[in-house]
Amino acid sequence: MSANTTTRASTFVDEKRLAGRLAAMARIGATEKGGVNRQALSKEDAEAQRQLVDWGNSLGLKPSVDAIGNLFLRLEGTDPSAAPVLSGSHLDSQPTGGRFDGVYGVLAAFEAVEAIIASGARPRASIDIVAWMNEEGSRFAPGMMGSAVFAGARELDTVLAVADATGVTVEKALADVRESLRDVPERWLGERAAAYVEAHIEQGPQLEKEGLTIGVVTGIQGKRTFKVRVDGEAAHAGTSTRAERKDALLAAIAMVRALADALHDAEDIVKFTVGRFDVKPSAPSVVPSSVDFSIDLRHPDSQVLQALGDKVRPLCEAHAGVCAVQVTELSTAMSLEFPASLRGLIRDAAARLDLPHRDILSTAGHDARYLHPVCPTGMIFVPSHLGLTHCEAEFTSSADLAAGARVLAEVLIELACRQAVTNTMRSLPLSSQCSLD
Amino acid sequence: MSANTTTRASTFVDEKRLAGRLAAMARIGATEKGGVNRQALSKEDAEAQRQLVDWGNSLGLKPSVDAIGNLFLRLEGTDPSAAPVLSGSHLDSQPTGGRFDGVYGVLAAFEAVEAIIASGARPRASIDIVAWMNEEGSRFAPGMMGSAVFAGARELDTVLAVADATGVTVEKALADVRESLRDVPERWLGERAAAYVEAHIEQGPQLEKEGLTIGVVTGIQGKRTFKVRVDGEAAHAGTSTRAERKDALLAAIAMVRALADALHDAEDIVKFTVGRFDVKPSAPSVVPSSVDFSIDLRHPDSQVLQALGDKVRPLCEAHAGVCAVQVTELSTAMSLEFPASLRGLIRDAAARLDLPHRDILSTAGHDARYLHPVCPTGMIFVPSHLGLTHCEAEFTSSADLAAGARVLAEVLIELACRQAVTNTMRSLPLSSQCSLD
Numbered sequence: 001m002s003a004n005t006t007t008r009a010s011t012f013v014d015e016k017r018l019a020g021r022l023a024a025m026a027r028i029g030a031t032e033k034g035g036v037n038r039q040a041l042s043k044e045d046a047e048a049q050r051q052l053v054d055w056g057n058s059l060g061l062k063p064s065v066d067a068i069g070n071l072f073l074r075l076e077g078t079d080p081s082a083a084p085v086l087s088g089s090h091l092d093s094q095p096t097g098g099r100f101d102g103v104y105g106v107l108a109a110f111e112a113v114e115a116i117i118a119s120g121a122r123p124r125a126s127i128d129i130v131a132w133m134n135e136e137g138s139r140f141a142p143g144m145m146g147s148a149v150f151a152g153a154r155e156l157d158t159v160l161a162v163a164d165a166t167g168v169t170v171e172k173a174l175a176d177v178r179e180s181l182r183d184v185p186e187r188w189l190g191e192r193a194a195a196y197v198e199a200h201i202e203q204g205p206q207l208e209k210e211g212l213t214i215g216v217v218t219g220i221q222g223k224r225t226f227k228v229r230v231d232g233e234a235a236h237a238g239t240s241t242r243a244e245r246k247d248a249l250l251a252a253i254a255m256v257r258a259l260a261d262a263l264h265d266a267e268d269i270v271k272f273t274v275g276r277f278d279v280k281p282s283a284p285s286v287v288p289s290s291v292d293f294s295i296d297l298r299h300p301d302s303q304v305l306q307a308l309g310d311k312v313r314p315l316c317e318a319h320a321g322v323c324a325v326q327v328t329e330l331s332t333a334m335s336l337e338f339p340a341s342l343r344g345l346i347r348d349a350a351a352r353l354d355l356p357h358r359d360i361l362s363t364a365g366h367d368a369r370y371l372h373p374v375c376p377t378g379m380i381f382v383p384s385h386l387g388l389t390h391c392e393a394e395f396t397s398s399a400d401l402a403a404g405a406r407v408l409a410e411v412l413i414e415l416a417c418r419q420a421v422t423n424t425m426r427s428l429p430l431s432s433q434c435s436l437d
Numbered sequence: 438m439s440a441n442t443t444t445r446a447s448t449f450v451d452e453k454r455l456a457g458r459l460a461a462m463a464r465i466g467a468t469e470k471g472g473v474n475r476q477a478l479s480k481e482d483a484e485a486q487r488q489l490v491d492w493g494n495s496l497g498l499k500p501s502v503d504a505i506g507n508l509f510l511r512l513e514g515t516d517p518s519a520a521p522v523l524s525g526s527h528l529d530s531q532p533t534g535g536r537f538d539g540v541y542g543v544l545a546a547f548e549a550v551e552a553i554i555a556s557g558a559r560p561r562a563s564i565d566i567v568a569w570m571n572e573e574g575s576r577f578a579p580g581m582m583g584s585a586v587f588a589g590a591r592e593l594d595t596v597l598a599v600a601d602a603t604g605v606t607v608e609k610a611l612a613d614v615r616e617s618l619r620d621v622p623e624r625w626l627g628e629r630a631a632a633y634v635e636a637h638i639e640q641g642p643q644l645e646k647e648g649l650t651i652g653v654v655t656g657i658q659g660k661r662t663f664k665v666r667v668d669g670e671a672a673h674a675g676t677s678t679r680a681e682r683k684d685a686l687l688a689a690i691a692m693v694r695a696l697a698d699a700l701h702d703a704e705d706i707v708k709f710t711v712g713r714f715d716v717k718p719s720a721p722s723v724v725p726s727s728v729d730f731s732i733d734l735r736h737p738d739s740q741v742l743q744a745l746g747d748k749v750r751p752l753c754e755a756h757a758g759v760c761a762v763q764v765t766e767l768s769t770a771m772s773l774e775f776p777a778s779l780r781g782l783i784r785d786a787a788a789r790l791d792l793p794h795r796d797i798l799s800t801a802g803h804d805a806r807y808l809h810p811v812c813p814t815g816m817i818f819v820p821s822h823l824g825l826t827h828c829e830a831e832f833t834s835s836a837d838l839a840a841g842a843r844v845l846a847e848v849l850i851e852l853a854c855r856q857a858v859t860n861t862m863r864s865l866p867l868s869s870q871c872s873l874d
Contacts, residue, residue, distance in 0.1 A: 095718045096671060096726070138720045204676040223675065225721060234533060234828035237710035237733040238660065238801040239641040242701075244824065249711055250697060253690045260687060264679075273674035274686055275721045277714065281533045283575045284662060284712045284731035286827045289533070294721035296674040364675040387681065390723045391671035 012115035015402035035392025040134030041173035064187035088130035098394020123416030147367035205387030215381030342378035349410035449552035452839035472829025477571030478610035501624035525567035535831020549846035560853030642824030652818030779815035786847035
């Protein structure tokens with residue numbers, strides 16, 4: 001396979017077709033303010049999956065679903081013994097999410113595959129377009145359930161038992177979604193993969209600020225998440241004195257304040273977020289008896305992240321006052337670096353296509369985090385207007401979106417044709433130690 | 438009517454009967470932790486009203502309901518031209534409320550009336566036991582709807598249009614409750630009243646601390662309530678820098694912290710409570726875009742209350758940072774003093790019954806606040822264990838509850854027999870200027 005052939009495939013990427021599919025997906029769960037609310041395993045998510053399968057059918061792609069609800073569309077390769085190359089992202093969104101986060105990576109892969117078909121290329125390995133189940137984790141927490149179970153990082157049964165705020169389990173919600181995909185055959189969970197490439201909007205302002213089109217993602221910054229439970233005592237707002245009160249809200253506020261101060265860095269690299277803060281019993285004339293709040297803490301340096309995260313518990317305990325506090329760490333993901341081989345493929349493709357590019361660290365987490373230990377993994381970023389994301393105002397131009405799909409098409413066909421040594425499975429060595437040719 | 442006759446009536450108060458009725462009511466909406474969840478116009482509230490009507494029927498009392506859902510049980514007096522004496526409180530509770538707040542005042546009036554009947558006394562004026570609609574204001578805000586509309590302080594139509602968090606209006610919920618009271622005739626809204634006496638648990642620890650049984654309530658401390666809306670911007674927890682963020686939660690926390698500091702008094706008289714604090718979109722990995730929080734501010738000195746309340750808006754605005762803030766005052770109730778005449782009746786009754794008593798200010802609001810401008814109004818407090826209230830642990834001994842009902846029986850029969858001048862209506866001068874004999 002020569003560079004000419006792969007360049008040819010990318011020329012078949014159609015900006016309008018990609019934009020049209022993104023617009024169609026944006027109508028599923030559309031919010032009034034131009035965003036989407038398409039939370040994992042909702043009926044909107046099911047509708048989006050159905051749409052993807054229908055598009056795939058008309059292109060001759062073979063759909064399949066695994067036991068955790070990851071959806072695959074396969075372009076069959078010429079060599080059935082070759083492990084497939086995976087590319088995709090997720091279709092689910094935050095409650096007030098944007099039109100690109102996740103769905104772009106799935107549709108960019110779709111566009112790349114359609115371009116490869118149109119170019120007449122016949123890749124040796126199969127290419128699987130994948131939509132991972134529940135990346136966002138807003139309905140069922142924590143997120144990245146599909147990729148984590150695929151990669152063997154979480155147990156299927158544990159994840160199936162997770163319930164949303166109304167008590168519905170992942171298992172039940174999955175069964176409902178499966179109903180609308182009755183024609184789609186089941187696939188073995190955690191099949192071998194030769195490589196994984198994920199396209200995504202940057203979710204930060206760097207590329208736009210520097211006038212660049214492509215981000216060659218070097219790795220993903222680490223993240224530690226916690227839940228904090230503060231227990232005080234309900235009391236009457238008009239009769240209980242300050243001395244008598246055990247006000248869970250004031251205690252929780254003191255904790256958040258202390259954390260914000262202690263995690264403050266002049267360089268503005270630390271990311272500290274309290275996104276949930278639930279007060280009980282939530283009545284204007286009752287002193288709060290309890291507060292449950294979340295902590296999301298990120299830093300690109302794993303050692304710094306470790307040290308900062310270790311401050312959370314003692315700081316919360318120090319500011320509990322007369323209340324009781326319980327700090328639980330929900331997840332720890334240290335920073336990771338994608339293999340140089342795959343970063344090189346992406347960089348070379350961007351250069352061949354004359355697209356201005358740079359290396360960039362992903363400060364957001366992605367399904368690629370879980371694929372990284374399973375097979376050689378890489379990510380392609382396109383610009384994100386003002387860096388706005390996880391909100392309805394999210395925006396990337398159609399030209400930039402198409403540019404990302406062109407790079408992806410180049411990389412996918414290169415991986416699927418050159419692939420020879422890497423029949424990797426989850427049991428094989430870390431991806432950074434895998435060879436790509 | 439001699440003191441002998443009134444003393445006689447109070448001897449018919451039955452501690453066990455009163456405790457039994459309170460226990461029966463506590464089963465309606467009972468929570469696991471021994472409290473009640475019987476919010477206004479819920480099916481539990483309807484069930485409690487039905488129970489009260491049934492008890493009244495078996496005692497020969499005449500039930501009636503007015504247009505705002507206040508429920509009355511009348512013991513007919515011998516003089517139909519005499520304005521009735523009112524006594525009661527409310528049957529609704531906070532979401533995690535106790536077994537005594539409100540319902541005690543209704544059942545103490547019921548017990549007093551049953552005792553008066555048993556004593557053979559025939560009062561000249563009718564005595565109306567009343568259960569005011571929605572005192573707590575936890576489902577439909579603000580509270581004290583029934584007494585406020587009865588007193589003409591709020592418009593019927595405005596209150597009927599208030600909706601709960603699920604969009605159900607007071608009008609719709611009232612119609613549902615009315616269904617279960619189809620046999621109860623409607624009564625003219627805001628009928629004249631000769632006097633109003635409300636028994637209630639103290640909701641503070643003073644009486645218990647001093648080993649006293651009866652509180653002669655001197656008045657009600659003032660209260661100003663506000664809602665504060667903080668608008669920031671949703672952003673990704675992993676990618677947006679601190680400099681880029683408009684974090685509504687951190688801004689709201691700075692406001693609450695500043696308010697708590699500014700309203701701090703060494704004497705611990707100011708009551709400052711933030712009971713609701715609702716964060717949107719409430720996802721662990723999304724920087725909060727908005728916070729709505731409540732402020733409940735009380736002080737017995739109206740001038741101090743005015744001055745402290747005036748600090749709320751500037752303090753919130755000063756700590757908004759990059760966010761926008763909107764402060765709305767929901768209600769202003771200055772401190773009030775009950776008429777000396779009625780306080781004297783209560784004090785004398787407690788003395789005659791050899792019950793240790795003291796004058797006490799109510800730091801909580803009560804329906805009596807709205808009756809005060811309409812007719813001579815007074816309140817009787819009984820001890821509240823540790824002052825715990827608006828919570829499931831609320832407790833008062835049966836002996837103290839019965840003592841309060843004895844004082845109430847004495848006061849009610851005195852008012853209903855001696856009443857002569859006070860055919861007061863809402864249009865008459867303030868109660869503190871009314872004569873009681």
